[in-house]
Amino acid sequence: MKKPVKSEEELGWKDIEVGCTVSDAGNAAQYRTGDWRSTRPVWDHTRCVKCGVCYIFCPDSAIRKNEEGYFEADLFYCKGCGICAQECITACIKMVEEVEE
Amino acid sequence: MPKRIGIENSIAAADAVAMANVDVVAAYPITPQTHIVEHLAELVADGELDAEFIPVESEHSAMSVCCGSSAMGARTFTCTSAQGLALMNEIVFIAASLRLPIVMILANRSLSGPLSIWNDHTDVMSVRDCGWIQVFADNGQELFDHVLYAFRVAEDPAVSMPVMINIDGFIVTHVIEAIEYWEKEQVARYLPAFKPVNALNPDAPITMGAFGIPNIFSETKKAQDEALLASKPVIMKAWDELAKVTGRSYKPVETYKLEGAETAFLTMGSFGETASIAVDRLRSQGKAVGQIRLRLWRPFPFDELREAVKGVKKLVVIDRAISYGGPGGPVASEIRAALYQETHQPAIANFLAGFAGRDVTPEDFITMYEKTEELAAAGAPIRQEDYLFYGVRE
Numbered sequence: 001m002k003k004p005v006k007s008e009e010e011l012g013w014k015d016i017e018v019g020c021t022v023s024d025a026g027n028a029a030q031y032r033t034g035d036w037r038s039t040r041p042v043w044d045h046t047r048c049v050k051c052g053v054c055y056i057f058c059p060d061s062a063i064r065k066n067e068e069g070y071f072e073a074d075l076f077y078c079k080g081c082g083i084c085a086q087e088c089i090t091a092c093i094k095m096v097e098e099v100e101e
Numbered sequence: 102m103p104k105r106i107g108i109e110n111s112i113a114a115a116d117a118v119a120m121a122n123v124d125v126v127a128a129y130p131i132t133p134q135t136h137i138v139e140h141l142a143e144l145v146a147d148g149e150l151d152a153e154f155i156p157v158e159s160e161h162s163a164m165s166v167c168c169g170s171s172a173m174g175a176r177t178f179t180c181t182s183a184q185g186l187a188l189m190n191e192i193v194f195i196a197a198s199l200r201l202p203i204v205m206i207l208a209n210r211s212l213s214g215p216l217s218i219w220n221d222h223t224d225v226m227s228v229r230d231c232g233w234i235q236v237f238a239d240n241g242q243e244l245f246d247h248v249l250y251a252f253r254v255a256e257d258p259a260v261s262m263p264v265m266i267n268i269d270g271f272i273v274t275h276v277i278e279a280i281e282y283w284e285k286e287q288v289a290r291y292l293p294a295f296k297p298v299n300a301l302n303p304d305a306p307i308t309m310g311a312f313g314i315p316n317i318f319s320e321t322k323k324a325q326d327e328a329l330l331a332s333k334p335v336i337m338k339a340w341d342e343l344a345k346v347t348g349r350s351y352k353p354v355e356t357y358k359l360e361g362a363e364t365a366f367l368t369m370g371s372f373g374e375t376a377s378i379a380v381d382r383l384r385s386q387g388k389a390v391g392q393i394r395l396r397l398w399r400p401f402p403f404d405e406l407r408e409a410v411k412g413v414k415k416l417v418v419i420d421r422a423i424s425y426g427g428p429g430g431p432v433a434s435e436i437r438a439a440l441y442q443e444t445h446q447p448a449i450a451n452f453l454a455g456f457a458g459r460d461v462t463p464e465d466f467i468t469m470y471e472k473t474e475e476l477a478a479a480g481a482p483i484r485q486e487d488y489l490f491y492g493v494r495e
Contacts, residue, residue: 008316013323018261019200020321021299022308031314 005030033060037080039095041073047092054084054093103287103347105279110241111136113280114206114268117248119150120288124175124295127155127166131185132218133270134208138180160185164192164203171201172309174300176252179203182270183210183224190228196263197232198325199309200298202255203263204248205233208270209370209421211457219458220270222370222421225398226431232325234264234332235398237369241278244268246349249283250339253292257339260332261298267398269371271458283347291346333400353402354409355394358384362391364415364473366466369395369432372419372455379466390470395432403439410440416449417473419461419491423453429488437485448477454491465492 005027006015017023041054054071055063062077063084073084085093106113115137118126126145128138144150153170157163163179171177181189186207196203212223225235234254238244244266251264268274283291299307313321337353344350355373358380359365366376373394383390393409393416395402410416420430428434433451440446450473455461469491476483 008314011317011320013320013327016317016321016324018298018328019309020198020311020313020324022311023299025306025308028311 032076033079034074034076037075037078037098039080039082039097040075040078041080041082041084041093042096043070043072044092044094045070047090049090051089053087053089057083057087059083103281103284105281107277107279108241109136109275109277110244110268110280111208111274112140113241113278113282114244114248114274115140115144116282117245118178118204119144119152120283120285121176121178121249121252121292122288123150123152123178123252125153125155125167125170125177126179127157127163127170127177128179128181129157129160129163129185131160131182133210133220133274134180134182134185134206136274137206137208141178160189161192164189164196167203167205168192168196168199168201171196171203171297172199172299172301174295174297176256176295177201177203178205180206180208182208183212186224186228187212193228193231193233195310198321200261200325200328201263202252202261202295202297204251204255204266205263206244206248206266206268208274209267210270217457218270220272220421221456221458222267222431223423223456225265225267226422226424228265229399229431232262232329233399234260234262234329234336235267236264237267237394237396237398238273239371239373239394240273241276241280242349243351244273245280245282246343246347246351249288249292250336250343250351252295253342254332254336254339256293256295256297257335258296258298260328260335262328262332267370272371281347287346291342329400333397333402336397351396352405353395353397354405355396356409357392357394359391359393359409359413361389362413363389364417364470365391365393365410365413366470367393367395367416367418367432367436369398370421372421372461375461375463376419376466378463379470382463383467383470388470401435401439406436406439407443410447411445413447415473415477416447417452417466417469418449419452419454419466419469420488421453421455423456428485429453433488434485448473448483450476450483451485451488452491453488459492461491
């Protein structure tokens with residue numbers, strides 16, 4: 001049985017496995033990288049041709065296809081690198097400044 | 102009854118590694134470690150030892166291979182000296198963090214420059230804070246015994262940590278001594294098979310060596326520090342059991358003729374052997390002199406050290422390394438720190454001696470003793486920065 005997973009804020013030193021081993025494969029998915037972001041990609045659907053170039057180039061696999069066939073960023077992981085906007089064939093992706101709310 | 106054999110200490114140490122039935126040896130030759138590794142290579146080549154001997158292209162690769170093989174659950178050994186240790190430095194720290202029970206003999210040699218192949222402790226002091234269990238053997242018999250308990254301690258599931266056995270290069274490694282080899286039956290009784298806490302296995306995948314984000318790094322360091330501290334009772338138990346098997350006993354802090362001693366030498370490594378002769382001579386002249394030898398360097402034996410110095414008024418600490426522009430000898434520095442808040446504070450004179458193989462004879466120890474008495478009699482406190490380069494020419 002898998003141990004209940006603690007968030008990185010909850011983990012104490014006694015929770016660290018011997019040698020910092022990760023026995024729960026794929027648990028990097030719990031690691032939020034979205035808070036590194038200073039700009040976020042925004043798609044202009046009037047120009048998007050749903051080609052998926054943004055999806056292919058995203059280095060963090062943080063872009064997914066929605067039900068309408070458009071692509072969007074998973075903001076839990078998107079670091080705001082802007083590669084999608086750089087590579088977009090129709091230049092429909094704009095990087096927009098994140099603002100504190 | 103085990104027989105005593107006249108043999109070069111390096112060959113005996115390699116035989117002890119073979120008797121531990123090591124699975125993988127990865128090493129790169131460097132003086133004065135060479136004979137240990139060469140003999141292991143011979144044993145494997147001659148079919149006398151069923152192990153993989155991996156002749157790597159550098160020490161960085163040697164320690165990397167050791168990490169890989171230990172992570173697979175193989176009993177793993179390596180050996181190096183000075184520049185070799187410097188070259189593998191990066192991976193030495195990683196082996197500790199990964200908690201891989203590698204055993205390494207460090208044939209202590211001066212870290213260049215100037216270039217030197219001879220003995221001192223500047224190499225081990227460069228990795229003082231690497232997180233390994235660090236012990237010092239004083240002679241060939243101790244080295245042989247240390248190899249066998251090192252595997253037992255390193256691989257104990259409560260420890261799972263690398264062990265570094267320090268032995269003075271040339272001064273001990275290249276000397277022929279009468280060594281009592283263990284019988285195979287003794288080894289079988291003492292050293293259980295290696296059952297790793299973690300092992301790489303495609304059927305049960307795990308990740309080793311993942312990065313530690315700032316939010317968790319302090320917790321990993323606390324866990325590592327606690328693990329090193331917790332190794333001490335296991336080390337003590339391994340020494341108790343070793344005494345039952347061989348009749349030889351080891352302690353974190355060894356003492357000699359300390360009862361009633363007003364002044365005591367404090368050393369690590371083969372200095373201890375020579376200092377004993379000086380103690381005998383001074384005692385025969387009616388001088389109240391004894392001796393303390395530090396065997397366990399990490400985890401540091403605070404309690405045993407404080408207990409040992411209880412009745413001592415003056416400590417003559419002899420270091421084989423220097424922390425430039427700082428506290429002088431690293432051993433003296435730690436001794437001072439360990440005694441800082443104690444009610445009883447012996448005066449500590451720190452001598453830096455025996456650098457890069459320069460001989461330190463019993464007469465030299467007596468001279469250091471006399472100098473300490475002279476300093477103490479002068480009345481002024483001997484400060485940390487008052488360390489002395491023994492025998493250095495103006």
